[in-house]
Amino acid sequence: MQFRITSETENGDPEETLALCAQAEAYYVDPPYPARHHYELRDCAPEGQLASAAAKAQNDGSAPLGLLTLRALDRNGKRVEPIWDVWCLGDARVLNVRPSFGDRTLVDITVEGREDIVAAGVNEQPEIPEVPPLFQGFHLYGRDEEPWGSCRQVALIDKQPEPDPIPLRLLRCEPSGRLLAALESGDDQFDLGGAYLCPLDRMGRAIEEHWTCLHVESWSYSTPGTGQVDLTLNVSCDDFRTAGAREAHELWTAGPPTEPNLWAALGTAGRAAWSRAAQSNLRARPTLDALPGAAYHLDGRYVTDVLAFSLALGEAVSGPGGYFGSCFGTIEYCLEENRGVQRPFTLVWDDHHIARTCLGPSPLTHDASPTFEQILEFFAKHEIEVLLS
Incomplete structure (x- = not known):
């Protein structure tokens, strides 16, 4: 299967072909599973499924929880409206429960999970949820908005390294336009910027196009004297590269x-x-x-x-x-x-x-x-x- 890189021109003319590539390596790969970190919900008053999972974890060592959503509580203990501060932890699991140091009627709950920006509806979320001064903590919810209680603070206590992205290799590419100019400059690495990346059918038509930002991590000549190159690319958005x-x-x-x-x-x-x-x-x-x-x-x-x-x-x-x-x-x-x-x-x-x-x-x-x-x-x-x- 052939692949093509195209780019929009500055004056709005039809797309410019930057490379036509004979084949690819690691184009179709399922993305690595996100890292799972450990968090502590401090001074927590659990309700519903969170309370049940906490009780089960004390007996069994851990307990599944699912999607955990946190929203800030204002200085009066009311949920902040409009909801601008949603923070989500996906595939959460309760690992440990112990009495809170500051208030023995509350508990500190250790949970493991991965940041879930899709559920939160954002492009990124902070490492831990934060609220302005004098706010009273967080209201906790499940997947279907069912209340799971509240906590006063969230701490990240064990951060695992995120998996490295899987680079994409396009082979026997015929470069042109600004890609050719960048290659001729002699740089080993450079940003290609926003471009369309697409697989082609046998007639040379795009099966589907994806707008993404491309960074050339390395390149080499496919065969000396042919002008064709092999490109190793870092792709900013690669959710389309699935099996x-x-x-x-x-x-x-x-x-x-x-x-x-x-x-x-x-x-x-x-x-x-x-x-x-x-x-x-x-x-x-x-x-x-x-x-x-x-x-x-x-x-x-x-x-x-x-x-x-x-x-x-x-x-x-x-x-x-x-x-x-x-x-x-x-x-x-x-x-x-x-x-x-x-x-x-x-x-x-x-x-x-x-x-x-x-x-x-x-x-x-x-x-x-x-x-x-x-x-x-x-x-x-x-x-x-x-x-x-």
Whole structure:
């Protein structure tokens, strides 16, 4: 599989190709699991599941807890509004409980976990949660906002080193533009800056594109005298480099699929990559001039989660490999842009009972996936008649 690096030009012209690469090493790798640190919740009054886990840890040595969320309490002991200070610890586990030194009615609880910026909804969070002076500590919550008590302070008592990122190697690259200029300058390392990184199908079309910041850690000539180089890159954002994405991309190597439901055998990461590929290939698909009142059949046999629903909807409207949004917001955008449909129209949802059973928030994940009934309400709001079969 070939790969390409492209960059936007300063004057807004079409993208400039920086490198066309014959192959890659370590492009598809699952990211290393984040380090797990030890924290102490000091002067803690546990409630609910936290209290149960603390009791279990005293008997068994440790106890699973799940997602732990902390929010600051103001000087009156009330939760700060608006919530600007959310701090989350994922996959938390209680390791130890002992009476608090300052107040024997409270306890100090040692927990192990990893920082969870996704659950917190931020790009980064501090090493430990902090509150302004005179604030009274933190209110503790579980995954579903259930109260788990409070604590006055959080301390980091054992910090483990974060795993090193896995560098990406692009081989037998033909450099051009500012990449070629940087190589000719003779520097061993340099920042390439923001660029699009994408795998290509056999026709040289991008399967999907990812905007990321690239740092060239090292480079060498592939074969002396050819001008081709091997690049070792540090990628700032690499959540697209999963083993599941490889499975999806292999199904796109011959171009956009011609059979429906090829995505159904993929796992979560593969389906996410399929959705991105479908969106990236929108321009390559012909736009059908549909008339109002048309009917579309949604194959519901594999709609076991909201991602599968969006993939099935895309194929119902636009055929195999089609895209019609991945959430309510993007579906609404596709409707406004008349992406292959005109309202009002009818959606015939075959085997709908599978989605009715499976859709909705999962108690094991931190998400807000819509229920089957909420999807029907969304369609009704947008002049889409749904026939269930």
